[in-house]
Amino acid sequence: MAEKLIEVKNLKKYFDTPKGKLHAVDGVNFSIEKGKTLGLVGESGCGKSTTGRVILRLLDATDGEIIYKGQDIRQLDDKQMRELRKELQIIFQDPFSSLDPRMTVSEIIEEPIKLNKLIANPEQRFERVLELMDLVGLSRRLMNTYPHELDGGRRQRIGIARALALNTQFIICDEPVSALDVSIQAQILNLMKDLQKKLGLTYVFITHDLSVVNHFSDDIAVMYLGKLIEKASSEDLFENPIHPYTKALLSAIPRPSLDNKVEKVILKGEITSPINPRNNCRFANRCNFAEDVCRQSEPKLEEVKPGHFVACHLFKE
């Protein structure tokens, strides 16, 4: 059994809104082993990005534990947290708005090293920047260019270099390739995979694109309205999805192939409001199989076979 790098227990994040409490993340549990990738999948508004931010304490959790290397990072004070941030990083979705337009590429990559006083000597620091640029495949001649001169793929490479600038071990990747063209998307995915192998990184890969996570993740967790509804190894999830929502999600992906067309499950309606949710299965009103029990009580996430967890009343029978 490999060591768990991070474990999230009963994580909750509620937001106050004029209409009531918005349950963005509502009791999420998972753990990731060192060097592995967990894919966190769901539609807009399901709470996947919030989960990512809460784990890094970019947002304060309402309740729950985030255990990183054996200590609950929610209990750390600011100083300890600042120290820990060197290991915990995030890559954002939009490479166009996440970089300072008035800094050059080398300044952007250098900034975290400087701020964290990792390397005091400017020359050595500069060496490190060049090393990072090589690592992510940015040619050195781009050193003095500004972000607006570069395309999305290169900008995302800067984002990755910056995330790797410190002693990074754990990265939350929040839709890192969604804004990129397919040909560039594949380049970035391959790069991230290589870096994981080389540096032993652990990823949480947040995305709405199931074909991307399948390619990338060891385990996949499917989120719906703040809850995990199914969690399994990638292979298992794609071969034997159990939850009706996961099935619908898998079948809804347009497949670029003329063979083996999958029967489409078209869902009714849309995601319901996460404000003051009722105590029932949150998917019940869109589910084609919903029964009375689904509208009356909330299913728990249970292990139905080794490593495969599902929250659905119907599967028990």
Add this chain to the structure above:
Amino acid sequence: MSDSLLKVEDLVIHFETEDGTVEAVNGINIELAKGRTLGLVGETGAGKTTTALSLLKLVPTPPGVVKFGRIHLDGVDVMNTSEKDMEKLRGNIVSMIFQDPMTALNPVITVGDQIAEAIMIHQKVSVAEANEKAKEMLEIVGIPGARSGEFPHQFSGGMKQRVVIAIALSCSPKLLIADEPTTALDVTIQAQVLELMKDLKIKYEMAMLLITHDLGVVAEVCDDVAIMYAGRVVEQGSLREIFKNTKHPYTEGLFNSIPNIDSRKAELKPIRGLMSDPYNLPKGCTFCDRCDYALEICKTEKPKRIDFSETHFSECHLYNDSLDFQLDINKTED
């Protein structure tokens, strides 16, 4: 292809900016018959949207300049039509759906009024009749007519896109231009909207020009496919020809870049490098510096159109000597 609804010939569009000339569209030929759907596929900057905008004479001028080309739309010569007559065409014979439903609607006008507006511009109807028709249109796209008095912010992304579709279809156009209509939507909602568009296409016998970068969407909706790269159609054919008998290395690269959902072992083979700078396109084939098959001739000479069947052509030097040349993608499938 007798019932030609749209015919574009040798279209060339440049953007003349202070920094130089952007060669956005460099000689495009498209033909679309009634009731057919053509997918226009390519990456950001390939010129897909510019091509579509030019069909409605909506290319911003300046800096855009339509250098050359003829566009025939339902018998009308678009290039020689006055702005006033174009207005009669837009929204009536041809409608367009844009990518982002969040910004395509006016936030301070109710959705019902926005649909009715389109109807009143093109048809001689009273306000009451237009409102009635607007409600009908909402029902057709799956939104209760009673919600016609609500504002766009009260709808979700998928529903807003349905409203946009309702506006586009309100005058029963013969051609619908859909520019990435589902890109901003979640997959489950995307499936709903694509299903709706397929149904409506049959119901109204409408032709559709679908602009997308998603070959998955193409496989589901289109009859024919045109692959665009750096302002040219590099390969065009029926859906089957493009997917089963891929001829252009760029098309192959697109297929190889898509993570295959049904087999996680398959390796991603990205196209190396980036699209050429449209300020400064290479002299020869625009794809040659990213192409694994590139020959000497590719650097210096523009490839000519090579026909493989009546509907299938590609612009590539690889087939100069023999049409039997096969790309790797076709070999592995056997």
